[in-house]
Amino acid sequence: MKKIKNRLDNQQFSEIIQALIKFRSENTTIKIGDVSWEELIWATLVFMFGKDDVGWKSASHEKSVDIRVKIGGKPLKISAKGGKIDNGMLILSSYRLTTFNNLNEKLKFIRNQHSNFNFYFICAKEIKDENIIYHIIKVPSKRLAPSWLTKTDNWTKTKNAYELKKGFGFSAKIVYKMSNQLWYSIPINYFLPEERLTTVSILFSDLGKGLMSFLEKKFN
Numbered sequence: 001m002k003k004i005k006n007r008l009d010n011q012q013f014s015e016i017i018q019a020l021i022k023f024r025s026e027n028t029t030i031k032i033g034d035v036s037w038e039e040l041i042w043a044t045l046v047f048m049f050g051k052d053d054v055g056w057k058s059a060s061h062e063k064s065v066d067i068r069v070k071i072g073g074k075p076l077k078i079s080a081k082g083g084k085i086d087n088g089m090l091i092l093s094s095y096r097l098t099t100f101n102n103l104n105e106k107l108k109f110i111r112n113q114h115s116n117f118n119f120y121f122i123c124a125k126e127i128k129d130e131n132i133i134y135h136i137i138k139v140p141s142k143r144l145a146p147s148w149l150t151k152t153d154n155w156t157k158t159k160n161a162y163e164l165k166k167g168f169g170f171s172a173k174i175v176y177k178m179s180n181q182l183w184y185s186i187p188i189n190y191f192l193p194e195e196r197l198t199t200v201s202i203l204f205s206d207l208g209k210g211l212m213s214f215l216e217k218k219f220n
Contacts, residue, residue: 022202035058041066049071088189090188095113107151110145119141132204
């Protein structure tokens with residue numbers, strides 16, 4: 001496939017990531033998680049743009065930014081995020097905010113962090129009876145930190161959490177007992193059609209089949 005050097009082509013990315021998800025699923029029974037999702041993004045971008053223009057460290061503790069890619073001389077910062085879909089809602093966990101003294105400081109941190117990178121690549125698992133569906137979403141960072149999310153007047157304090165008031169595009173809460181972790185509950189239709197890049201369906205019976213195929217060819 002010809003490498004594109006001046007832009008991130010969503011269709012090309014989708015085709016490659018689909019192939020990698022299917023390949024990985026054939027060769028392990030372990031579902032895609034945070035680090036493995038980062039690795040799949042990394043491999044896709046290296047294939048598209050070359051190893052020298054893609055940076056990824058799986059053990060990095062840098063907040064928000066997981067992968068960097070230079071496209072046409074322009075650096076892009078990516079946050080890779082895993083989540084799950086249940087009853088049409090995308091559930092995501094995010095920052096732990098115990099180091100901040102009050103709600104205003106927590107929301108300021110969220111706003112600043114979302115200004116520090118360009119977009120999310122989200123891989124959300126939807127578990128069915130016989131298969132798992134991976135939903136791949138590419139969304140600008142500020143879509144998960146719109147102005148209404150970071151205004152203290154739009155939040156209320158409850159016994160267990162700070163909670164975003166009702167009436168906005170999605171729900172959010174900062175849970176005290178979970179290190180003040182930020183949690184999102186987002187209707188899948190919050191995302192624009194062009195942000196929902198692709199879905200990949202894998203039968204549970206197909207997970208890890210490649211391992212046995214390899215061993216049979218190797219030793220029989």
